[in-house]
Amino acid sequence: MDVPFAAPLIAWQKQAGRHDLPWQNTRDPYRIWLSEIMLQQTQVATVIPYYTRFLASFPDVGALARAPVEAVLAHWAGLGYYARARNLHRCAQTVAAVYAENFPKSAAILAELPGIGRSTAAAIAAFSAGERVAILDGNVKRVLCRFYGIEGFPGAASVERKLWAVADALLPESDIEAYTQGLMDLGATVCTRNRPKCEHCPLATGCIARRDGRQATLPEARPRASVPTRSSQFVFITDGEQLLLTRRPDSGLWGGLLVPPEGDPETILGQLGMTALSTETLPPLKHAFTHFRLTLLPVLSRVAPGLACLEAGWQWLPLAEAADAGVPTPIRKLIRRVASAAD
Ligand code: SF4
Known part of the structure; x- marks a missing residue:
């Protein structure tokens, strides 16, 4: 801890860090919270338009709490990791109910709310109230592992404990705000996962990874585990104008989102009391999740126009608009293919 770290980082942030992101220059914990949740696992450039649209529709925590979860999911569609959106909604409802729509600013209280972990709570508290608490997201872990030459996979409990102690x-x-922002900026723009720009780094003189040329091997990778794969048929039932989709249960993969029915086409059509005029197999699509890989096997089933589907949770959507409803990313890609195949 004797090597200078915070002081050069703060000085660098003030001079060369980011100052004009849409969620900066505010002390509003609602806006800061929203940005922090969106930025988990997602790049700044991707987040900006989502953040702007989201705030236009849900300008404060009360508006978000009162919105139906389907509307929240539709605003989130494409950002991935949908549990974040469901937790966001639950968190807004908790803040509305328990704190009368006053978003908490204390890290200890924030960390108790749905979807807010220790590091996110610290970031919100630092930016909204100047609280002196440490963040430790993936970028910060990378910076600390490199700077101090910390070995082991940072996601392992023992390594993570050590990193929290160092961060504290x-x-x-x-200057906790500039320091916290500096850590984020450094990890995102200088001490990047691949080819860090050490020549522009304010921490270069004390950095062990740089001294020893170990930037490529620190932090250590997750120990290898084989990723399971599975495949599944998705049945795109269309009358040429509309597409039949069903809403997933709230928990589990793609919870709460609209998807085409999954399973054997004949069985599904039989259960819905429909008969296919024609059936066509479309090229498969591979999609990687964090814990497994899924090969989607799309089947296009054309049915006669005007068929009603009265089953609860099912809905016909115009084929041209279905891709923009609250559907998961791989399903959106397939709907676009289906729309051109069904022409
Ligand atoms: S000197 Fe290089 S490896 Fe070390 S903290 Fe800076 S950018 Fe990262």
Whole structure:
């Protein structure tokens, strides 16, 4: 801890860091919270348009709490990791109910809310109230592992404990906002996963990874585990104008989103009391999730126009608009293919 860390980082952030992101220059914990959740696993450039649209529709926590979860999911569609959107909604409802729509600013209270982990709680508290608390997201873990030459996979409990202790010990007495933002900026723009720009780094003189040329091997990778794969048929039932979709249960893969029915086409059509005029197999689509890979096997079933589907949770959507409804990313790609195949 004797090597300078916080002071050069703060000075660098003030001079060369990011200052004009849409969620900066505010002390509003609602806006900061929203950006922090969106930025988990997602790049800044991707988040900006989502963030702007989201705020236009849900300008404060009360508006978000009162919105139906389907509307929240539709605004989230394409950002991935949909549990974040469902937790966002649950969190807004908790803040509305328990805190009378006053978003908490204390890290300890924030960390109790749905979907807010220790690091996110610290970031919101630092930016909204200047609280002196440490963040430790993936970018910060990378910076600390490299700077101090910390070995082991940072997701392992023992390594993570060590990293939290280091992060706590490094906290400066003042300028917590610039320090926290500096860690984020450094990890996102200089100490990047591949080819870090050490020549522009304010921490270069004390950095062990740089001294020893170990930037490519620190932090250590997750120990290899084989990723399971599975495949599944998805039946795109269309009358040429409309597409039949069903809403997934709230929990599990793609919870709450609209998808085409999954399973054997004949069985599904039989259960719905429909008969296919024609059936066509479309090229498969591979999609990687965090814990497994899925090969989607799309089947296009054309049915006669005007068939009603009165089953609960099912809906016909215009084929031209279905891709923009609250559907998961691989399903959106397939709907576009189906729309051109069904022409
Ligand atoms: S010197 Fe290089 S490896 Fe070390 S913290 Fe800076 S950018 Fe990362």
